[in-house]
Amino acid sequence: MFAASKTSSLLAARSAFRRSYAATQQAEKSTLVLVRHGESTWNLANKFTGWYDCPLSEAGHVEAAEGGKLINEAGIKANVAFTSMQKRAIRTLWHVLEQTDRMWIPVTKSWKINERHYGGLQGLDKQQTVDKYGKDQVLVWRRSYDVPPPTVDKTSEHHPANDERYADLEEWPEDFTESLATTLDRVVPFWESTIAPELTDGKTVVIAAHGNSLRALVKHLDGIDESEIAELNIPTGTPLVYELDDDLKPIPQEGAFSPLQGRYLGDQDAIRARIEGVKNQTK
Numbered sequence: 001m002f003a004a005s006k007t008s009s010l011l012a013a014r015s016a017f018r019r020s021y022a023a024t025q026q027a028e029k030s031t032l033v034l035v036r037h038g039e040s041t042w043n044l045a046n047k048f049t050g051w052y053d054c055p056l057s058e059a060g061h062v063e064a065a066e067g068g069k070l071i072n073e074a075g076i077k078a079n080v081a082f083t084s085m086q087k088r089a090i091r092t093l094w095h096v097l098e099q100t101d102r103m104w105i106p107v108t109k110s111w112k113i114n115e116r117h118y119g120g121l122q123g124l125d126k127q128q129t130v131d132k133y134g135k136d137q138v139l140v141w142r143r144s145y146d147v148p149p150p151t152v153d154k155t156s157e158h159h160p161a162n163d164e165r166y167a168d169l170e171e172w173p174e175d176f177t178e179s180l181a182t183t184l185d186r187v188v189p190f191w192e193s194t195i196a197p198e199l200t201d202g203k204t205v206v207i208a209a210h211g212n213s214l215r216a217l218v219k220h221l222d223g224i225d226e227s228e229i230a231e232l233n234i235p236t237g238t239p240l241v242y243e244l245d246d247d248l249k250p251i252p253q254e255g256a257f258s259p260l261q262g263r264y265l266g267d268q269d270a271i272r273a274r275i276e277g278v279k280n281q282t283k
Contacts (some may be wrong), residue, residue, distance in 0.1 A: 001223075003136075004025045004251070004255075004274055005201045007264065013192055015028050016028055024025075028114065029243050029246075029251065030199040030200070030202070030203075030204070030205075030243070030244040030245075031076060031204040031241065031242070031243060031244070032163070032199060032205050032206075032207070032241070032244060032262075033071060033076060033078065033094075033205070033207070033240070033241050033243075034202075034206075034207050034209070034211060034214050034217070034218070034234075034239070034240040034244040034262070035064075035092060035096060035206065035207070035208045035209075035218070035238070035239050035240070036057070036066050036092075036208075036209065036211055036214055036234045036235065036236050036237065036238065037058050037060065037064065037086075037088040037091070037092040037208060037209070037210060037236060037237070038057075038061060038062070038063035038064035038088070038095070038236050038237040038238050039054065039056065039059045039060035039063055039066070039091045039093075039139035040054045040056055040057060040060055040088045040235070041053040041054045041055055041056070042056065042059050042125070042253050043060070043236065044057045044059070044060075044142050045119055045125070046125060046126045046127060046258060047119070047123060047124065048118045048121040048122050048123065048124050048126060048129070048149075048160040049115065049122065050116065050117045050118035050119075050121070050122040050158070051086070051114055051115060051118075051122070051160065051163070052122055052123060052160065053086050053087055053088075053115050054087075054088060054159065055087055055088060055091065056087075056088050056091050056092065060091075060092075060236065060237065061091070061095065062087065063236055063237025063238075064091065064092040064096065064237050065095045065098075065099055065280050066237065066266075067095070067096060067238060067239050067265075067266075068096035068097070068098065068099025068100055068236045069098075069259045070129065070207070070239055070265040071096060071099070071239050071265065071272060072100045072101075074162060074239075074241070074265055076100070076204060077100065077204060078097075078100065078102050078105060078161075078204045078205060079103055079105060079198075079203035080106050080107075080108075080198050080203050080204075080205055080206075080207040081093055081096075081097065081102075081105055081106070081107045081108070081206045081207070081208070082107070082108050082109075082110065082113065082194075082206075082207045082208075082209075082211065083107065083108075083109055083113070083207070083208045084109065084110065084111065084113045084114040084115070084204065084208075084209050084210060084213065085109050085110065085111045085165050085166075085223065086114055086115065086210070089208045089209055089210060090109065090208070091112075091207070092237065093107065093208035094103065096206060096208060096239075097206075098204075101153070104280065105192060106222030108194065110190060110194070111165070111166055111192060111265050112167060112186045112187060112189075112190035113207065113210070113213045113217075114209075114210065115209075115210035115211065115212055115213060116178040116179070116180060116182075116183040116210075116212035116213065116216075117158075117160070117176060117177055117178040118141075118149050118177070118178075119148060119149040119150050119151045119152050119158075119176065119177025119178070120149055120150035120151060120152050120156075120177065121141060121149040121150065122152070122158045123158065129161050129183070133198055140206075143230045143231070144179070144180070144230055145180050145181050145226040145227075145229060145230060146152045146179045146181040146182075146226070147178065147179055148177040148178055148179040148182065149177050149178065151175035151176055152175070152176055152177065153175050153176075154172075154174055155261075159172070160176060164263065164277050168212070180212055180215060180216060180219075180229065183212050183213060183218035184219060184220065186279050188216070188217070189216055189239055191217060195207070196223065196248055198246065199229040199248055201213050203231040211233075211234050211236075214234050214240075215229060215234060218232070218234075218240075218260060218262070219232075221242065221249075221250055221261075221262075222230055222250060222259055222260055222261050222262075224259050225255060232259070233275045233276075234275075235264075235271055235274030235275050235277070236264060236273050236274065238264050238265070238271055238274060239265040239266070240260070240262045240264050240265075241253070241262055241263055241264075242262035242263060243262075244259070249260050249272055250262060255268065257271075257272075257275075
């Protein structure tokens with residue numbers, strides 16, 4: 001009886017979203033879908049990943065495909081897609097486009113929406129790092145707005161100057177790391193110059209990216225305070241749908257998880273559990 005009731009509630013929620021989406025399309029509003037990549041092998045191993053190019057785990061492939069199915073069930077048809085230069089996000093986008101039968105649409109890849117670079121923490125086990133430096137220090141490195149982790153220099157394999165994807169893209173500094181603030185400094189200009197014009201042109205856009213690049217983007221979209229963004233966790237493989245007005249400002253969605261104004265697709269209790277799972281990685 002409980003399972004049937006839960007299934008009925010889910011179907012009703014999906015039906016309501018489809019009606020809301022259809023009404024939005026008729027009003028010529030813009031639709032933006034954000035998807036954090038599915039679980040990666042280093043998520044599974046509880047390591048700081050950053051720009052390390054690990055693949056999706058088996059569960060991550062399932063998450064990404066399920067996210068694509070939810071987008072399809074909502075009746076959302078993307079016209080253009082964006083992703084990072086990291087395979088976990090690219091593969092996630094492939095799953096989404098396959099499940100929505102949109103693999104033919106244009107895709108732009110850019111390092112500007114890569115995960116934030118974790119500097120000297122990349123490759124370290126999160127819990128062991130807590131044991132070494134203390135929970136409070138690691139929480140500052142993970143979740144503060146403008147305090148970056150320790151840097152890496154050009155002798156490190158993790159420095160972008162030593163990766164053929166990035167070596168010729170920038171004049172990389174000798175010592176490199178990123179905070180959420182410096183991640184936002186690359187994400188928002190890319191949004192304004194490259195993604196926003198597609199939405200203004202009436203296109204439906206899907207972005208498959210990363211926890212921190214998407215945190216930077218929703219901070220900008222939702223006007224989230226620097227102190228509040230530290231507590232925001234975005235779950236893997238879960239579509240977050242925004243309806244945007246003519247000025248590309250979010251239209252608040254019923255059932256949105258504050259401070260976000262977009263709404264996650266799927267089982268809302270399961271999504272809350274995923275969010276808690278992200279939060280608990282360094283407990």
